[in-house]
Amino acid sequence: MPAQDPNDRYVRIAVLVMLSLALLAGVCATAIHWIGPARQPMDLIVPPLASLLFGGLILALLRRPAWVLGVTRIALGASALALIAPAWLYTVQASLSPEVRLIDNLPPVSSLFVVFLAMLMIFIPGRRAFLAAALGWVLIALPVLLYLLSHRQELWTPRGRDLVMAYGPVSIMVVVLLPVQRGLRGKIRRLASERDIMEVMLHRDPLTGVQSRLLGERVLREVLADRAAGGVVMLDLDRFKTINDTYGHPVGDSVLKAVAAGCERLLRANQCIARWGGEEFLVIVPDVDAVALQRVAERLCAAIAAVPVAPVPQVTASLGTTLLQSGDTLDTVLQRADLALYRAKELGGNRVCSAEGQGTGLAG
Template identity: 50%
Template sequence: MAPTVSRERLLLGASTITLSLTSLAGASATVLAWIGPVHRPLDMVIPPVMTALFLVLLAMLLRWPHRVGLIMRVALAAALAALVAPAWFYTWQASVTPGLRLVDIYPPVASLLLILMVTAMIYLPTREGVAIVVAGWLLVALPVLVYLFAHPQEMRTPRGADLLMTYGPVFVLFLVLLPVQRKLTARIQHLVSEQVQMEAMVNRDPLTRIYNRRFCQLVLQDLLTRKIPAGVIMFDLDRFKAINDTYGHPVGDRVLQRVAQRCQELLRKNECLARWGGEEFLVVVPDVDATALPALAERLRTSIAELSIEPVSLVSASVGIARMIDGDTADALLQRVDEALYRAKKQGGNVVSA
């Protein structure tokens, strides 16, 4: 099918990239720590542990993409802990060790705090995001700033000035920009929601809320263009005119809605069910073989026949099926399935024909 790219899909893609790059960064930091002239305990432990953790989280994300929110929360919490540990350990070590300067031993992780905060504001609701931002600054930036103000000679070094700017004015600027970022995000989400609603109006049948003929034709053409093996199922409700004539159009509309709902429940997300016209429906089934297509058509026929829709005594459908062949066009495939449906009608209805 050709669905709109949703915010969930974008978030999943961004999360996959984020965890991949973070794992790569952790692996690089691990190598640099091991080949460096001085082996400090935290530098030897935190990067490899974080690399392993992010690789596990990446594997979990690929296995359970619907848990992206929980997985990214764990990643954010772990990243925050990985920044808090060196901030407190190295400031303490520099404070109690004569001749040891923080600017010489503090790892190059200052910019990672800003990245962590941006990520938190993207993945978390406003209150949670703000809580992470404030906690990050208090636990990571504040001890470093307190140390620098207590040691002005280090604050005047290039490294000290860099830490002061990153954890001070830059952070304040970040806090000022956060509300703007939130408003822009909310506006973008509103526009995306409006786009989804407009596409639903264009692509959905107003009565049954399943796809309409136009959208189903686009899906079918897309499968043909990409040469993805597919099949089509066309079914037509038997004696539907008699239902309208006997019970009235409101009952006929309810029959169409119940049939569409029941069939939709039997189909996978990548299978397109559309109201083709009147009481006629079409299902486009990608990646289907010669055995599965008739089995699915039979399940649809049986399910329709089992529906109980008062006051109609019986609802049934004639079903035709056709599979895509090499060199097929949409018109040729639809013509074959229409002919199969006609043969099912000729047999008296409530039957599947190929």
């Protein structure tokens, strides 16, 4: 069974974490503004509305994981509006009313702005992240910075210096780190791709494309561990050395590829064929009885005999079958299948022999 690609799951988890933190921030902001002595109308409206929105997005993503892209876009858009609105409202208010100071009325959102930039870097691909970060900085940070630069008495207060640092050097540094983050993401993708290639090399025979012996052994051990009904078919091509000696190894390789492809087409999704070594293959067939296993082996034997590989007149195989028994190990199963295969060879090949005593011959 192929391993599930974890990337989508990680993205959903990241979005859920982002939404949960945003919900927590909204709830805390709501509580602070309601408890605080000075209540601004926007501070009483925006945080609870944002909290409801983020809570709804969490529920939507939990129920519909495929909506992760749309949910992310809505969350980023809502976060942008929640930061833009107070930046402009309180800046304009302080500019028009000399008795009002921006540093007294602006909510503590400077740290959230830095987090917002980081979210843009993570969830918006390519150069659009630069454009989104630049637009966010112009709409959120720039009006505050322009106000503070024109009101030096507020600029040199502790809150004013904190705002300048957050909206100035810190936010610019976060955006500058974007290429580094993109480079790391590309490196991670390349490493993941190399990992997938290595897994294919470990799990697939490079010549025939069927499963490797390493994976075949693992699958057989899993079937044995489940203690389920099943069986194995060990097959070996007849007189394969003669084919190599007569027609050359390239033709022999073509025979192996054609046989593997023909057998794989006959098998169901839960059945496994692995190249065991040389011209030998092992087929693992779960959930079968003796009669069904015999039928599978006979179809394989007939399919191999019908494989056309010029200039070889005909390719045949000997097959040995055995059912899985209680207390079996990998060695005991393979030993019985190998003995049945040896008996089919002794009888002339192109036939199926069973370790349980059944046998059929297809030779003319």
